[in-house]
Amino acid sequence: MxxxxxxxxxxxxxxxxxxxxxxxxxxxxxxxxxxxxxxxxxxxxxxxxxxxxxxxxxxKVASAANNRSAIIEFRVDNVDDTYLKLAEFLGDAVVQKPTTMPWGNRSLSFRDPDGNLVNFFTPITSEAQERSDS
The missing domain is CATH 3.10.180.10 (2,3-Dihydroxybiphenyl 1,2-Dioxygenase, domain 1)
Structure with a gap:
């Protein structure tokens, strides 16, 4: 599968x-x-x-603009550069500016127009890069 x-x-x-x-x-x-x-x-x-x-x-099977349990994630080449390019566009939708997570990813989170949480991340430690490449 x-x-x-x-x-x-x-x-x-x-x-x-x-x-x-x-x-x-x-x-x-x-x-x-x-x-x-x-x-x-x-x-x-x-x-x-x-x-x-x-x-x-x-x-009744799904409801628009009501997600509070899933995060839509995209791996990007450089989360800090991506943030700089999108900061003005995202504005107040940014939930967390680029931050290094304990599991080795650098992450940027923001909400889409429906309120869905989106995370852009870049693996920065060797362990995170290995996990992401497999």
Missing amino acids: NFSSVRIITADINRLVPFYEKISGMPVTKYTDDFAELRTSLATLAIGSIRTLALFGGD
Whole structure:
């Protein structure tokens, strides 16, 4: 089995798509008015409108803009440089400026327009780099 993707459910796909394009520097492919994907070499971040919930059993199976348990994480080459490039764009959405974590990653956390927590990280210790490369 391979982990493939995480899907964010949103009430405003047209707000999230450009946000994720800006922070990632990558294109988000919008397949329909209700579904888009940001594909990386390892996994995909899917973005679906609340209208897609009907396909998964109804609008009660998920709730837009209510995530308080998952963190969407992206490995970046240099979290400090990335922060400098995005600081003005992110503004008050920054939760934690670049900080070195006990497990060896340097991390920047912020919220997307729906309030989902996003973490950009760079492994900086040899142990963290080995973990991340495997």
